[in-house]
Amino acid sequence: MKLTQSTCKICKGSESSLFSCCTPEEIENLNLATNCSFYKKGQPVFQEDSMPVGLYCVSEGLVKVTKLGSNGKEQILRIAKPGDLVGYKSLIMSMRYKASAIAIEDSSICLIPKSQFQELLNSNRAFYDGIMQLLCEEIDSAETKITDIAYKPVRGRIAEALLLLNSSFVDKEQITLTREDLAGLVGTVKETAIRIISEFKNENLIEINKRSIKIINEQGLKKISHLYD
Amino acid sequence: MKLTQSTCKICKGSESSLFSCCTPEEIENLNLATNCSFYKKGQPVFQEDSMPVGLYCVSEGLVKVTKLGSNGKEQILRIAKPGDLVGYKSLIMSMRYKASAIAIEDSSICLIPKSQFQELLNSNRAFYDGIMQLLCEEIDSAETKITDIAYKPVRGRIAEALLLLNSSFVDKEQITLTREDLAGLVGTVKETAIRIISEFKNENLIEINKRSIKIINEQGLKKISHLYD
DNA sequence: CGGCTGATTGAGCTATGTCAAGGGCAGTGG
DNA sequence: CCACTGCCCTTGACATAGCTCAATCAGCCG
CATH class of the missing domain: 2.60.120.10 (Jelly Rolls)
Known part of the structure; x- marks a missing residue:
């Protein structure tokens, strides 16, 4: 760089x-x-x-x-x-x-x-x-984060985090956070984050090149993120 | 009143x-x-x-x-x-x-x-x-609350909440929150809050008159609250 | 090639949520 | 003054999401 x-x-x-x-x-x-x-x-x-x-x-x-x-x-x-x-x-x-x-x-x-x-x-x-x-x-x-962590399941929180990251860093279109950082962001552990990410991949919501995550079905993720509101 | x-x-x-x-x-x-x-x-x-x-x-x-x-x-x-x-x-x-x-x-x-x-x-x-x-x-x-809810077990969060309530409302010396509100404060459900409160009572950390809670062993609660820092 | 960092996956375990059934106390109305 | 009703509180039994631990793998760099 x-x-x-x-x-x-x-x-x-x-x-x-x-x-x-x-x-x-x-x-x-x-x-x-x-x-x-x-x-x-x-x-x-x-x-x-x-x-x-x-x-x-x-x-x-x-x-x-x-x-x-x-x-x-x-x-x-x-x-x-x-x-x-x-x-x-x-x-x-x-x-x-x-x-x-x-x-x-x-x-x-x-x-x-x-x-x-x-x-x-x-x-x-x-x-x-x-x-x-x-x-x-x-x-x-x-305050939103408090409420999410308290009551929204990890799956929903990860979906939300991916969407948020995606919208803030529009330019790059790729989320390159470490799995561990992603976990830290939503308040869970690395392993759980990883498992959910692979679920998302299998459900064709995201794509993974190397480590970086690309959202391919924003609507789907939104639905998951709001499933519990 | x-x-x-x-x-x-x-x-x-x-x-x-x-x-x-x-x-x-x-x-x-x-x-x-x-x-x-x-x-x-x-x-x-x-x-x-x-x-x-x-x-x-x-x-x-x-x-x-x-x-x-x-x-x-x-x-x-x-x-x-x-x-x-x-x-x-x-x-x-x-x-x-x-x-x-x-x-x-x-x-x-x-x-x-x-x-x-x-x-x-x-x-x-x-x-x-x-x-x-x-x-x-x-x-x-x-931000403290986020970190607590994410990683501190309910037991620690309840201890912390009791201490905090106690210090803010010094005048009354009694915590009269509904169990449900107490649960809402630390991000759990009524039943879990109740169980932990009775544990505290059994451990002689608090006293209960009617519904209201009185702290009798502040140090003990502090220890529990910080057990995981 | 060896070593390092991060990603994955599997196998259990446990804290905590859910559901269901009482129990006690206070206020209300007869 | 008693019975009724409506809150809460309490407890038990059970289910499970998510954590822990441990092993393996994949890319990368010197």
């Missing part, structure tokens, strides 16, 4: 990015202060219980945000893709991270220093509002 | 309340616009999928915020006690409620009209910051 030197303009470009509400000068300031680095697949960006020093913005690659559960299993809370911010909650609360972030692909990730972030928060109301929206969305998805 | 006519001063009094960062005039304005009503146990305050008209503030009583899961089981996302706000997320996002709120005790609940809420949000930075803190805390607790 080739990694270009990132600038915040790139992220501003992505329509989903929060930086779209920043002025050119603000972006320029960010650029000056911001520190982009490269993370190899598997490398941690930050760790649960450490203190945040700034806000991370994924420029290229993919990052999983995980929390350690009982018996050491890891629950994936969300997966951040280019343009996504990571670690803002702990930064806002000025508390230790309650989760870890780990690159699951070779990634380029920028660090916006805490001071810059706070300045933006203070000076740019739209930015502040945007962060608030992000927080609200995160609550929504967390 | 006797319900007095509420004023926002009451909520302002509770140190946890967000209104403590409001000026006396702001409080006075709220009082004028705010509309307090009484809800009988079991009565809905608002329903999933309806549009928010304002912010609810629990003055007396207890309210559960629930989401319907697969097969119609209800997951309790949180329980709001006097001084707590309910329904701010959907209000901020201007979206339909993603959860319902139901009184689980006879309650007195005030409705702050949407316009008032937004005005406060716009004019009082401390209030805005406070809401943001609330959102962050909610994410934290939701």
Whole structure:
């Protein structure tokens, strides 16, 4: 994978990015202060219980945000893709991270220093509002996840996760997560995830090349995912 | 239960309340616009999928915020006690409620009209910051809940829930939730919750008078709750 | 070629859900 | 004051989804 030197303009470009509400000068300031680095697949960006020093913005690659559960299993809370911010909650609360972030692909990730972030928060109301929206969305998805994990069978959760992954990463059309990460995402173990994936394959809902999964019957998966609503 | 006519001063009094960062005039304005009503146990305050008209503030009583899961089981996302706000997320996002709120005790609940809420949000930075803190805390607790439900056995989750309930409702020292609500809180079914509660009773961790639960060995429960971390 | 990482598959086991049948207590109405 | 009714709570018996453990396989890289 080739990694270009990132600038915040790139992220501003992505329509989903929060930086779209920043002025050119603000972006320029960010650029000056911001520190982009490269993370190899598997490398941690930050760790649960450490203190945040700034806000991370994924420029290229993919990052999983995980929390350690009982018996050491890891629950994936969300997966951040280019343009996504990571670690803002702990930064806002000025508390230790309650989760870890780990690159699951070779990634380029920028660090916006805490001071810059706070300045933006203070000076740019739209930015502040945007962060608030992000927080609200995160609550929504967390609450949905709670309800799913509590009552929806693994089969339904995997179907749902595949659909979600597919819709978020439209560009690539292939889901390349490790089976173990997929399991962590829906709160089950590797083996169970694998079994269900092969069921889906046998039912012609998905195709598998090498490790990566391609959805070929979206409707079917949707039906399975909502079977129990 | 006797319900007095509420004023926002009451909520302002509770140190946890967000209104403590409001000026006396702001409080006075709220009082004028705010509309307090009484809800009988079991009565809905608002329903999933309806549009928010304002912010609810629990003055007396207890309210559960629930989401319907697969097969119609209800997951309790949180329980709001006097001084707590309910329904701010959907209000901020201007979206339909993603959860319902139901009184689980006879309650007195005030409705702050949407316009008032937004005005406060716009004019009082401390209030805005406070809401943001609330959102962050909610994410934290939701993410913890996800991880717990995914990997911690019911026994541990019930112990945890009892401890949490106990610490939030210090004044009453007794947990009076229905077994079914307790089950909904930790994502299991009534029968399982009941069985585990009787185990706890047999192990002298809790006492039961009538339906209500009193913790008599906090350390023991903590140990069970963290057995699997 | 050997070693490593991840994917698979099989065989059991167990926690937890489901179904069904009481039991107790509180409020209501005669 | 008693019987009735409607909540909850409780317990037992049983079924099964999903977890654990263990063995094997397949691709990949040095």
